[in-house]
């Protein structure tokens with residue numbers, strides 16, 4: 001008779017259920033109990049596991065690039081030789097490296113200061129972004145602008161904003177794994193070229209794609225992560241905040257940590 005597998009303990013089952021419910025909540029499902037928000041010690045093991053995965057990725061890097069990042073770069077010879085954002089945009093060209101190319105109006109590369117100390121990374125373009133060729137220009141984009149300007153005392157021109165995926169998935173569905181695999185090397189090169197001191201990861205999809213974890217954003221937010229030697233603060237996506245305005249206070253806490261890390265004043269706290 002073969003050995004039976006040990007059953008997971010109660011804490012593991014609880015953490016898994018909390019993860020699942022939190023994920024549903026972030027995907028917009030209504031009617032979930034408020035207690036779905038993880039805040040207890042039961043959440044700790046999964047978050048700690050995520051941290052170990054992230055740290056393992058960065059520790060294994062001989063230079064600053066993690067092993068997954070090196071693998072990404074090996075996919076596109078010449079990518080790491082692009083010396084500027086303009087050169088990278090030229091390298092990407094009229095991209096047809098995944099099936100999203102045929103559905104886009106515009107490829108949405110990124111905007112802002114090419115040497116910004118602060119970089120925002122979201123999921124992918126929506127309809128407004130696809131039409132304009134610029135990230136975060138719809139309602140969610142206006143909220144991001146408010147966070148940057150009113151919440152952080154900065155301007156959009158002072159930061160750099162891009163997405164994991166450069167072309168709009170149809171009907172705003174989540175990007176599929178093959179699309180992420182095809183497109184994420186460009187985002188990784190954008191990080192290397194901009195060299196921000198801090199990245200803010202916006203929302204479940206972007207943070208999970210960058211960190212290579214499955215932990216929901218509600219468990220990662222507020223906790224510093226490492227992306228090839230750059231500190232990343234995960235927080236909620238502005239589109240989620242439009243549906244859940246009460247959670248703006250959590251994003252406010254997260255951006256305060258970012259401002260402290262950058263050594264910038266917190267608006268409203270300096271007597272100004």
Ligand code: SF4
Pocket residue numbers: 092095096097098099100101107165166167179182183
């Ligand atoms: S999503 Fe990325 S990989 Fe796919 S076609 Fe657009 S730029 Fe190319």
